[in-house]
Amino acid sequence: MADPTTYRPAPGTIPTDPGVYKFRDAHRRVVYVGKAKNLRSRLTSYFADLATLHPRTRQMVTTAASVEWTVVSTEVEALQLEYNWIKEFDPRFNVRYRDDKSYPMLAVTMNEEYPRVFVYRGARKPGVRYFGPYAHAWAIRETVDLLTRVFPVRTCSNGVFRRSAAMGRPCLLGYIDKCAAPCVDRVDAATHRQIAEDFCDFLAGRTDSLIRRLEKEMLAASEDLDFERAARLRDDVSALRRAMEKQAVVLGDGTDADVIALVGDELETSVAVFHVRDGRVRGERGWVVEVQENATLGDQVGTFLLQFYGEELEMSSGVPREVLVPELPDDHLELAQWLSGRRGSRVSLRVPQRGDKRTLAETVERNAAEALNRHKLKRAGDLTTRSAALTELQAALGMDEAPLRIECIDISHVQGTDVVASLVVFEDGLPRKSDYRHYAIREAAGDGRSDDVASIAEVTRRRFLRHRSDRVPDPAVSDAVEPDADNGGDLAPEAAIDPKTGRPRRFAYPPNLFVVDGGQPQVHAAAAVLDELGVADVAVIGLAKRLEEVWLPGDDEPVILPRNSEALFLLQRIRDEAHRFAINFHRSKRSKRMTASALDGIPGLGATRRTALVTHFGSVARLKDATIEQIAQVPGIGKTTARTVHEALGGAAIPDSPESPDSPPTKTPERTSQ
Template identity: 50%
Template sequence: MTPSPRADVLPWRPKAGEIPAAPGVYRFSDASGRILYVGKAVNLRQRLANYFQPLRSLHERTRHMVLAASKVEWTVVGSDVEALQLEYTWIKEFAPPYNVKFRDDKTYPYLVVTLGDEAPRVMVSRNRRIPGARYFGPYPKVWAVRETIDLMIKAFPIRTCSDSSYRRAMQTGRSCFPGQIGRCGGPCSHKVTIEEHREIVEQFVAFMASHDRRVITLLQREMKDASDAFEYERAAKIRDRIQALENVLEKSAVVLPENTEVDVFGIEEDELAAAVQQFVVRGGRVRGVRSWVVDKELDIAAGELVESVLETAYENEPPPREIVVPVLPDDAPALELWLAERRGRGKVSLKTAQRGDKAAVLQTATLNAKQALALYKTRRTADYVARTQALTELQDALGLDEAPLRMECYDVSHLGGTNVVASMVVFEDGLPKKSAYRKFAVAGTVDDTESLAQVLRRRLARLDEDERTEEGEGDGTRPRRRFAYRPGLIIVDGGQPQVQAAARTLEELGIHDLPVVGIAKRLEEVWLPDDEFPVILPRGSEALFLLQRIRDEAHRFAITFQRQKRRADIGTVLSEIPGLGPTRSKELLRHFGSVARLRAADVEAIAEVKGIGPQLAETIVARLASSPAGGGRQEDEA
């Protein structure tokens, strides 16, 4: 939906004086009454004013949402906590399309001990509502729970058979089948009484709850007593139980001091999605890991994302006393009170971790989240149905005559105006074709749009040629194609300036049948050359995901090439210094770890390197100072 020049004032916008300056929850809805977005605010008037700024100043997707809406309503509440509770309730009830969506918010497997039964049973279950049951986990995979059970029942032989098998065994006096093969240690195996079995179950639960090594110490003492009494068979059984417990402890590494009860959330996000890793730490050990992926429709702050993640994580289970997150939400105190109500006893503390053991666990969780996000993207790209849907959506959204089976994406990268390079990556049928990737060194300009135009001229000059060169004369080798066949879509990394530069280049070359679009990072807007406003693809659409994947791959390929050239340049500079051979050059780079650190080092620091004296160090500093360095951070993208 494109706004008209006079659309900066929405006809349904309430007057500022009508909106209370009090805490509350607001909801945008469309003409059919569908709730589009639910949010909360400490001050409704201030918060809603953000949505009614001039449309051009709004984030593109926020503008899309307010243009789709036909009214906004609000409900005033008494406190921040009440606002949080009401927002949570409405999001669950209405599932607004512009709120955060939890794509993989599935139930996770738990190790369950049915303490409410006559003879408690250990099993795997996703059901969190078994009366009287004790839960341990969650576990990332079912096999992880089964592996733990296999180890634990060697140490604590308790019931594993089904309720029907148990009843049949107790009625007939014949052991249940798992008991016959040594896989069930309940009363149904007729090796222990109900009372003896209950005692073993309590030991099982106590160990799972604490992973206390004192249990092993007691068993070691019991094994020694059995051995001293010449009860070698019983001693051997106890030895096996000790080994099983040692195996369990090895698989549950100590990461924090004993008695630490904390959940640690690692979050990795991009413009479209976020991956969450929840590490459940009990007794200082990681007892469970839970992961899911979040689809983001609006561009929300990191604190808002954390808030949504915690609301989902503790929807059906109580939180621990302490929760470590990457960033604190703005209304962290209200969220702590809401979490305390979910817990039912004591306070809940939200914290960030900058140093120490908890920071190390947070770093590990974040690393896992980063890998999970990459895996999510890879799997989604590999899905044939999703790829077909993405190409069809692109054809419809961009008005193409046919689906773009071959797409070429271009990106420009440089370091502060030096080492300007560009990349071309190719996707065919929605998958990367790395053999067709090309890289370009750009000379004579540091302007992004001119660099892009130069690269496109070099590529498109061969568009209608045979595009083949012989790799040998008369030697029978196959001809090699430079660029293969014509693309169905050209994509440039950037917004309006970049896509317009690409369109001008096509016009100069007399090419009128190649569609070109740009995808702007951060807002993920899709720009066409002659349009005043971008095409807005739904955040969860396969088409936008594919465009993002192509753009990111082009950026990665360009940056890799740019860094290679930079390393080659510094190698050339060092090789030109008298008295500094290959061995000393390598020692310099190894000592400082990076080109940036070497350039920043003074004479004294360089003179400390093995084989480098004060005089040579002065020469190195002077030579590096006279060579182009680029300056700052500046791996800039077009």
């Protein structure tokens, strides 16, 4: 625990201009980012008596080891810089708006040659249009089922699409006219893209023009006595009207707005957002977060707007013309200017006072209150549970401080084959999936035998060698202390920021606790590697599955945690997550090996060509049924190699045909070294 007085800057050195500041810990990680109209006034408040600070602020200033700031010209610049730094450094003490559940979206991959529609959860990708979020996945599927009758865009995966194209037959949806079947060239790429764009236009709210167009086509077909087409268009119009009826009209003037409500107590705040487009509720979202210290309702609104519209720009809805909030933050003019820049046109940020918008805001507020009540009932004590688990671990293992960063490794194999390992990372009791890593074991792979102890030693060595390579000497002491790669005790203080990119290095700092899946032998193997590398500030334990015993290096008896212990529950979660991650990687690696094993040893067929063949035909079984001409159509496969593959897989040998005088001689490619 650091003493804030050791890094407190002299008050006269802090400017009184607006700016953005960063607190860093001893490993140079950014732990908090903030902005201020007056940097001197704001930063001085952090160095008051610790007893008078909010608990979260007190923990932050004692975790930090330095503070730095950047002066800007205007508050809008400060707002933009704060957002950029929060997004880049992901500081652990900044409030993060996490969904209280995972909301499904409707995604349309406009970046593909043949766009497809599917249910999606996760980070948004460029070139993909998203609609929603929806409360339930079945609501998306019901909507898609209605709309594909009118807009037959493909909904199949890329694998099914390629398989149908190879067989020359569409899937069931193609036969029942719920897919235009571009896989078998019923429509070309341009026509299918137009269908996808009409699908997106309807979901984006441009419904009236589409219905009017279909009604005109229906009347024209009726006048031409094409009654079958007219009846089909009539059914299409009915399907579109049914889809529209599922979205209630809440604002009759066709307003585009986001309505935001915040309801909270002294510990947590619930945030609810209704996305209203063209007067209809297109989606809703909710979050439950810890209350910011000494923050007013306006301050919380400002923080939410900065994070939400900074991250959600890629959504199809984007930033609307109006943002309705329960209270305006102090810097609402700067926020409105920033939102207008994100949208590209003027955005109104205001509090609804009367009429339909005020009524809708009250409805959103009731939803936020209900979400907070559900969260309290479902996850009562969750915030204190993680803290209790880390505190219990600290006491049980005799650590100087709570293990805020825990890493765990697990080994997976089948009778010594395809040996792999996983490393998972938990920070503050929560998984940090961006730092997860896979390892293919090198030492055990050559002899075909399983040695979990040696595998754990290898993974431990590779992980902490990466830690050593990522460390950067502190310029302030690099001239006085010569870093020694073989002696961890003589290293200068490290920086976790890459000087070339300016971004944090994920493994430039060690974990507080390193967990291995296993008992005494595994723990001793990991501890021996750390001793060899001179790593002395990392605690190592093993969690044995049989009795859930916790083993410490050098101890003959394990530590037994109570069965109802929050610390044991946290260790089990971490170990199970490492096991799941390792199993998934092992299965994928084993599947790839078994798929390509039938092609091993064929002359002229290296890894790249094997992959190309399996990708093109979908499986080795289909490759066996292919003719030489079909195999030769795969990019990179000549006719001679195609004949070799065909014969090696059991096909009948075909005599060489005489080459024409104009054709160049065929050269057998050399076999790729494996």
